[in-house]
Amino acid sequence: MQFPSIKMFSLAVAAAIALPLSSAATAGPVFLTGHDPDFHTQPGLGNAGNLLAKALSFVTGGSYNDNLASTKFLWVESAIAAPGGHVKGYNSLDDVGASAVDYDIVDAAGFATAVLSNYTAIAIASSFGGTLTRAELDALIARKTDIAAFINAGGGLFASSECYPCGANLMAGATAPDLFGYLPVNVTSIGASPPFTPTAYGLGLGLTAGDLNDPTHNSFGLIGGLNVVDTDAAGNATTLAGVVNVGNGGFVPVPEPGTLALAALALGALAGASRRRAKNAISATAAL
Known part of the structure; x- marks a missing residue:
């Protein structure tokens, strides 16, 4: 023999x-949520600090608060004064341990010329709760190809809730906004139905129901190849995450290090x- x-x-x-x-x-780590932890992390506004910390840690490989300029992430949010019902989402970053050296903040004009390879991740404020406007959304969509290349080079992407007509004061335009339109696959922002429950995957990330049940502004109609982190009462995914590359018209899951x-x-x-x-x-x- x-x-x-x-x-x-x-x-x-x-x-x-x-x-x-x-x-x-x-491949790069992607974390999308219909919650707005950039709002509910701030003192007196909720209990979403763990969600924001876990999201930023996921997309930066744990470096979001290491106080090193070499591992900065890029925060995308309008420079306008926050209108009623909104806050400046970046003010939540120090509440989860990040310091000014850990990130740069850009609005639509700044994102248009940002050198993405200088950053570990792109983090996008919410459009309701935070202060992401139609201008930033359009700037992100204009660089959709660059964002895909950034993910494929190992860069991370975090995005908070995007909804319409809720928050229409920031998202209004000639046409309805293409929510999450900078992604390579349509994950479809839809209305959310509380309460929210973490999946086994979400529990594995260290999230609990208490981290998720502040007011929430969208769920997702499609998951686009990502893992479901939590679901709403209707069974729709409200947070998605995974290590993916961009190809074949969407996200392609890649085995994670574990x-x-x-x-x-x-x-x-x-x-x-x-x-x-x-x-x-x-x-x-x-x-x-």
Whole structure:
């Protein structure tokens, strides 16, 4: 009986591991929520600080508050004074431990010329609660291709709630706004139905129902290849997240680091078992 050589098996194991690793090199973390934690994190306005912290940590690989200019993220929000019912979403950032050195803030004009490769992630304020206006939404849509390339280079993307006609004072234009229109796949902002419940994936991110049940402004009609983090009472996804690359007209899920580590361990165990079987077979043959 012939057995595959250990060298050949090792090459097969290496190839199996290398494939998802090479895919991960062309993927980035995306976190989209219909909640507006940039509003409800601020003192006296709710209990969404953990949601905002987990979202920023997810898309920056944990560096959003490391006080290093080399790992800045880019916050996108209008420079106008916040009208009634809105706040400046970036004022929540210090409430979750980020300092001024951790991020830059740009409005529509600033985003148009921003060098995205200088940042670990793009973080987008909410249009109701925060102060994202139609101008910023249009600026993001104008750079849709650049955003896709940024994600494929490993950059993260976080976006808070976008809704219409709620918040129409900031989103009104000649036509209804193309909410989340800068994404490579249509995830469709729809009305939300409280209460909100974290999924197993959301619980794994460290979120609880208490982090999610402040007033919320959209759920999603489609999930676009992302994982569902929480759902509303109608069963619609209200938060989505995943490590993805952009291709084939949308998001393509990529194994996350923990999954890759488990795969490597499993393949290593298989390799060890194969070596033991081969050794035992050789010993048995020699004994004949």
